[in-house]
Amino acid sequence: MTLRAATALVGAYDTAVGVVPGVTPTELCAEAIRGAVADAGLALGDVDGLITCNAMAQPILYHAEAMAEYLQLFPKLCLSLATGGGTTVTALAHAAAAIQAGEVDTVVLAMADSLRSGLTRDQAMRMQSSTGHPDFEQPYGPTVPAYYALIAQAHMARYGTRPEHFARVAVDTRAHAARNETAQKRDPITVEDVLASRPIADPLRLLDCSLVSDGGSAVVLTRADRARDLARPPVYCLGFGEGHSHEHISQAHDLTASAARESGAAAFAMAGLGPTDLAFAQLYDCFTPTVLVELEDLGFCAKGEGGTYLASEGMGPGARLPVNTHGGMLSHCHPGNPGAMFALTEAVRQLRGDCGERQVAGAEAGLVHAQGGIMSSHATLVLGREV
C-alpha cells in the first residue's frame, strides 16, 4: 500500500529564529508544538504521536519522552530520532507510515536548538565536527566546512565547477530572505561579496556557509481523510524517498554524487510527479555546494551541470525553479538539526498560498529535501495541494 497522499500536513509553526537568548531549546520546542497544534485547529489531546530530535545545546537522554512530559502529553508513539539534518524528512516519512498503518492518527514532529545562544562558538564547532571518525578523521582537524569543501573541490576537479557557481546559491538565497521578515540575514549580497568574504576552507568562504542560529519549529501530520475537516487547507504528502550511502566522508563511494539520487527518484515515483512539475524546491543548504549537488542528483539538471544551470537559470525569486523561498539555512536560520524544519514549514505555507510578498504564483506542488551527516543520509518529500 503506497504512502502517496495517505497523510497531510495540517499545522505548522516556527518560533522566533536567529539570536533568541534566554530561552532553552525545551522551551522553544514546547512553543513550536503548541503553536503547530493551534495552527491546525486541534487541541494537544488530539495528538497521539510525538517525534522530536535531541538538542545539542541541551541534550536530554530521552528527549521525546521529556517533551511529552513537559507538555503533559500521553502519546501512543513517542520517538527521538536523529539522522542529523535529514531528521525532518526521515521522521515525517516514518510518522506517515505509522499513521497509514493505523498505529496513530495525528503526529507532531518538533525540533528546536540554541546553537547560537546556548553554546560557545568553539563548543558548536567541536560538537558539529564530531561527526568525523574519532580515530581516523577527527585527529587531522577537519572542520565541518572542510568536509563539504572536499565535496566541492572534487566537483570542481571533475566537472569544471567554479567558486562563482557556488556563490550564486548564496546570492539567490539571500534574495529570497530579503522578502522574508523572519530571516536572520536580509541584506542583498552579490557574487563578488561572496568571493571576497573571509576564506574558511577552500573553496568555501564565509558567505558559502550557513548561519548559526537559535530556533524551533513543528508540524502536525494527520490522516488525509481527517485533514479535510481541519482549520487549514491540507498539504498532502505525495511522495517520500530515502537514500543512505555512508557516515564518514572518507568512506563515501562517490564524492560528487549523493544518495539524493535514490531518495529523489523514490519520492518522485511515489508522487507520480517529476522535477518539472514543481513550483519550488526547498533544498538542504548547509553550504552552497550542497545545493548544487542536490540540484543535479534530484534531477533538476544533468549531473555535472549544476554550475552552468545556476549561472543560466539561477534559483532566486522568479527563477524557473525558486529554491529555498524562505531564505534557507544560508540566510533564514540554521539551528543545527532543526534546519530543514523551516524548509518544511515554508513549503506548507507556500502551498497554502500564505507567503505574501514571496509567494510563488500558482504553487500546486513542491519538494523538500533534507540531508544529514556529510551528504550521508538523504530524504526527499514531494508535497501538493491536491491529491
Added chain:
Amino acid sequence: MERIQPQRIDGLAAPYFAGCREGELRLQHCPSCGHWQFYPRPFCTACGAEAPAWEAASGQGTVASFSVVRRGLSPAYEAPYTVALVDLAEGPRMMSVIIGCEPEAVTVGAPVTVCFEQWSEDLSLPVFRLDETGGVK
C-alpha cells in the same frame, strides 16, 4: 594545546597504530578474496570472511580531494593546513593531511607518499607529502 588524539588505539586497530610507530602504513588485506580495507573491522566488507590479515601498504596514493583549512578547528590546529582524502594504491581511501608544501601546490589527482608525524608522546599518525617523482601509475 594538544591536537585531537584517536580515541581507541588498542584492540582491533592496534596493528595499525603499531605500524605508525614503526613508520609503516598497514591495512587489512583479506586472505580469502584479496580485498584491502580501511578503517579496520573484524571481518572483510567484500566477502564477509573473518579476521582479515594486516599487511604493509605501499604508502603511495593520489589526492582524491582536499581543502586548505583557513579557519582552524581549534588553537591546536594552526591554519592554513591541508586536509585531504587520499586514494591509496591498494584501493582504500583515507583522510589525512598534506604536509611539506605550499597549500596552492596540492591538486586533485596529485601523487602522494606517506610519512609519519608525531601526534603525542607515544603516537604517530600517517600524513602525506606530494610525490615529486611521479608516484603511483
